[in-house]
Amino acid sequence: MDAFYASIELRDHPEYAGKPLVVGRPESRGVVSAASYEARKYGIHSAMSSVKARKLCPDVIFIPGRMxxxxxxxxxxxxxxxxxxxxxxxxxxxxxxxxxxxxxxxxxxxxxxxxxxxxxxxxxxxxxxxxxxxxxxxxxxxxxxxxxxxxxxxxxxxxxxxxxxxxxxxxxxxx
Missing domain, CATH: 3.30.70.270 (Reverse transcriptase/Diguanylate cyclase domain)
Structure with missing residues (x-):
């Protein structure tokens, strides 16, 4: 699947279409579980710290996971x-x-x-x-x-x- 968690969130939240989106928590100890392809353009990827993701793209949208x-x-x-x-x-x-x-x-x-x-x-x-x-x-x-x-x-x-x-x-x- 393509950016599985992030793609599900984009499907279920069409208001975020075309925007950089991360599944994860934006806290200081948070980690990116999945990144949309829009977020990946900024160098964001899974297992990256949320702090680093925010530095790479200040406008990134964080959504908590729904396992x-x-x-x-x-x-x-x-x-x-x-x-x-x-x-x-x-x-x-x-x-x-x-x-x-x-x-x-x-x-x-x-x-x-x-x-x-x-x-x-x-x-x-x-x-x-x-x-x-x-x-x-x-x-x-x-x-x-x-x-x-x-x-x-x-x-x-x-x-x-x-x-x-x-x-x-x-x-x-x-x-």
Missing amino acids: EVYKEVSKQIHAIFREYTDIIEPLSLDEAFLDVTENKKNIELATDIAKDIKRQIKENLKLTASAGVSYNKFLAKIASDYRKPDGLYVIHPDKAIKFIASLPIELFWGV
Whole structure:
């Protein structure tokens, strides 16, 4: 998902559309849980101190987190995933690996499944998702982050080595 907590808050609070928004507390010991893409333009990111976020963008809007809402939306997303496969490995509330090699809808291409899942999330939940398609989890994760927000990127087996060689090490998952 794209800026999951922040995107839910923007969906539920349209008055903040286009403004830098942070999910977190603005207190001196507060931490950014999620930052909208508008806030990210100022260099704000998750796990940053709220004080630093405010220094980077004095107009940033802080909204307290609503974990129960995020968990409920996550359940709705996973219900969409289960329409395609039961082989789901969650990474967090907003990320999961799906093995769609054999899928419930008998869709031939994983790319078409990713497009359909993205469409359903947008239509049903009013949120954008990014997807990565590849033949292993490491590459799929890198691909999912490569064209955010609302992206879809495929790393074909024939092009994987060349693609990975072109990336700075900071883009490697876990580094």
